[in-house]
Amino acid sequence: MSLITPDFGLLFWMTLIFAILFFVLAKFGFPLITSMVNKRSERIAGSIRMAKEAEQKLGEMAEQQAKMLEETRAEQARILKEASQARDSIIAQAKAQAQDETQKMLAHARTQIAAEKESALRDIRREVAVLSVNVAEKVLRKELGDEDKQIELVSKMVDEVARLS
Amino acid sequence: MRRIGIILLTIALLLPACAVTAHAATTAEKGGGLDMKEYLFGHIGDSYGWHVTTINGHHVTIHLPVILHSSTSGWHAFSSKHIEEGEVYEGFRLAATGEKHEGKLVEETADGLVKPLDISITKNVAGIMFSSLLLILIVLSTARWYRKHDAMEEAPQGFAGVMEMVITMIEDDIIKDSIGKDYKRYSPYLLTAFFFIFINNLLGIVPFFPGGANITGNIAVTLALAMCTFIAINVFGNKHYWKDILWPDVPVFLKAIPLMPVIEIMGMFTKPFSLMVRLFANILAGHIMLLGVVAMIFLTASLGPAINSGLSVVVVIFGVFMDVLELLVAFLQAYVFTMLSAVFIGLSRQEPETE
Numbered sequence: 001m002s003l004i005t006p007d008f009g010l011l012f013w014m015t016l017i018f019a020i021l022f023f024v025l026a027k028f029g030f031p032l033i034t035s036m037v038n039k040r041s042e043r044i045a046g047s048i049r050m051a052k053e054a055e056q057k058l059g060e061m062a063e064q065q066a067k068m069l070e071e072t073r074a075e076q077a078r079i080l081k082e083a084s085q086a087r088d089s090i091i092a093q094a095k096a097q098a099q100d101e102t103q104k105m106l107a108h109a110r111t112q113i114a115a116e117k118e119s120a121l122r123d124i125r126r127e128v129a130v131l132s133v134n135v136a137e138k139v140l141r142k143e144l145g146d147e148d149k150q151i152e153l154v155s156k157m158v159d160e161v162a163r164l165s
Numbered sequence: 166m167r168r169i170g171i172i173l174l175t176i177a178l179l180l181p182a183c184a185v186t187a188h189a190a191t192t193a194e195k196g197g198g199l200d201m202k203e204y205l206f207g208h209i210g211d212s213y214g215w216h217v218t219t220i221n222g223h224h225v226t227i228h229l230p231v232i233l234h235s236s237t238s239g240w241h242a243f244s245s246k247h248i249e250e251g252e253v254y255e256g257f258r259l260a261a262t263g264e265k266h267e268g269k270l271v272e273e274t275a276d277g278l279v280k281p282l283d284i285s286i287t288k289n290v291a292g293i294m295f296s297s298l299l300l301i302l303i304v305l306s307t308a309r310w311y312r313k314h315d316a317m318e319e320a321p322q323g324f325a326g327v328m329e330m331v332i333t334m335i336e337d338d339i340i341k342d343s344i345g346k347d348y349k350r351y352s353p354y355l356l357t358a359f360f361f362i363f364i365n366n367l368l369g370i371v372p373f374f375p376g377g378a379n380i381t382g383n384i385a386v387t388l389a390l391a392m393c394t395f396i397a398i399n400v401f402g403n404k405h406y407w408k409d410i411l412w413p414d415v416p417v418f419l420k421a422i423p424l425m426p427v428i429e430i431m432g433m434f435t436k437p438f439s440l441m442v443r444l445f446a447n448i449l450a451g452h453i454m455l456l457g458v459v460a461m462i463f464l465t466a467s468l469g470p471a472i473n474s475g476l477s478v479v480v481v482i483f484g485v486f487m488d489v490l491e492l493l494v495a496f497l498q499a500y501v502f503t504m505l506s507a508v509f510i511g512l513s514r515q516e517p518e519t520e
Contacts, residue, residue: 007283007287009232009284010290011389014293017290017293022353026357029301029305029308030304030356032308033329034356039316039317
C-alpha cells in the first residue's frame with residue numbers, strides 16, 4: 001500500500017523545506033518573540049515587586065512618622081515638665097535667697113541699731129557726765145563761795161578718808 | 166425572530182441537497198457510479214498535478230514540475246500535464262491500476278517496469294511549500310511587530326496578540342514544563358513543529374485549493390518530523406540518558422544477557438515511531454471520515470431524489486459536526502506531538518537523581 005510506505009521524493013522535499021522553515025523561524029522568528037515576551041513578563045514581575053516594595057516602604061515610613069510624632073510629643077511633655085520643675089526650683093531658690101537676704105539685712109540692721117544705740121547711749125552718757133560735771137562745778141562754785149564752807153568740806157572729806165582707812 | 170431563523174435554516178439545508186441532486190443526476194447520466202477507491206485515494210494520496218475542481222467535465226488542474234533521475238537516461242524535468250492521462254512522455258508513464266508502483270511514474274525498460282529516482286514537486290510538496298511560506302509570513306510578521314514596537318512598554322493586539330498568546334502557551338505550558346532549565350535550546354524547534362503541524366492540519370480541512378492536500382496525514386511528512394525529534398532527543402542527550410540505555414540500574418544478569426539494553430535501544434526508536442504513526446493515523450482517519458461522510462450524498466444518488474435529499478440534510482449536519490471535530494483534532498494532534506517531543510527531550514536531559 002502506498003499509504004503507509006513513505007515516498008522518497010516527498011520525504012526529501014519535506015526534509016529540505018522543513019529544514020529551511022526551521023532555519024528561518026529559529027533565526028528570525030521565535031527567539032525574538034519569546035525573548036521579548038520573556039523580557040516583558042520579567043519587567044512586569046519586576047514592576048509588581050517594586051510596587052510592593054514601595055508600598056512596604058511607604059508603610060514603614062508612615063510607621064516611622066507616627067513613631068517620630070510620638071517621640072516628639074513625649075519630648076515636648078518632658079521639656080514642659082522640666083521647665084516647670086526648673087521654674088519651681090528657681091522660685092523656691094529665689095524665695096530662700098530672698099529670705100536669707102532679708103534675714104541678713106535684718107541682722108545687719110539690728111547690729112547697726114544696737115551700735116547706734118550704744119553710741120547714742122555713750123554720747124548721752126558723756127553729755128550727761130559733762131553736764132553733771134558742769135553742774136557739779138557750778139554747784140561747787142556756788143557752795144564754795146565762802147571759806148567756811150570750803151573748810152567744812154575739806155574736813156568732811158578728811159573724815160571720810162579717815163573712816164575709810 | 167425565531168421563526169425566521171427556522172425558515173432560513175430550512176432553506177439553507179435544502180439548497181445543498183438540490184445542488185447535490187443535480188450533480189448526482191449528471192453523474193448518473195454519465196453512467197458511472199462513484200468510484201470509491203479513486204475518490205478516496207485521489208483526495209488523501211499524493212499526485213503529480215494538483216486537481217482543483219471540475220467545471221462542466223473539464224478538469225482544472227495545476228500542473229506541477231516532475232523531476233526524475235533514471236539510471237539509463239539521466240535527469241528529466243517536465244510539466245505534469247504531459248503524463249496526466251497515462252501517456253508516455255520521455256519514456257515515462259504513470260503506472261496503471263494493478264501494475265507495480267501504481268500511481269507513480271515508471272520507466273519501461275528491458276527489465277520490466279522500473280521506478281526512477283523521483284523527486285517531483287508533487288501536490289503534497291507544493292502544499293508544504295505553500296503552508297511553509299504562509300507560516301513564515303505569519304511568524305515573521307508577528308516578529309516584525311516586536312521589532313517595530315517597544316515590547317517592554319506595550320503588548321501586541323490583534324493577530325500578533327493571538328500569535329503571542331499561542332506561542333507563550335506552547336512555550337510555558339509544554340516546553341518549559343517538560344524540558345526544564347535549558348528549554349531555550351529546543352523551543353524554536355518545538356514551536357516550529359507545533360505551528361507546522363497545526364497549520365497543515367488546518368489547511369488539510371479546507372476543502373478547496375490551496376488547502377485540502379493531505380500533508381500531515383502522509384507518512385513521509387510525519388516520518389520527517391519524527392526524525393527531527395529523534396535527532397533532538399539523541400544528539401543532545403546527556404551522559405545519564407545514555408547510561409540509562411546501555412547500562413541501566415537493574416540486576417547485572419539483565420544487562421549481561423543483554424536484555425535491558427536491547428529493550429532500551431528499541432525504545433529509542435519506538436518513541437519517534439509512535440509520534441509518526443499517531444499524527445499520520447489521526448489526520449488520515451479524519452480525512453477518510455470526512456470524505457466518507459460526503460460520499461454518502463453521491464452513493465445514495467441512485468436511490469431516488471427523496472432518500473437522497475433527506476440523507477443529504479443529515480450528511481451536511483454530520484459533516485459540520487465532523488469538521489468541528491477535525492478542528493479540535495488539528496489542534497490536539499499538533500499539541501500532542503509537541504508535548505510528547507518535549508517530554509522525550511526532557512527525559513534525555515534528565516539529571517541523575519541525587520540521593
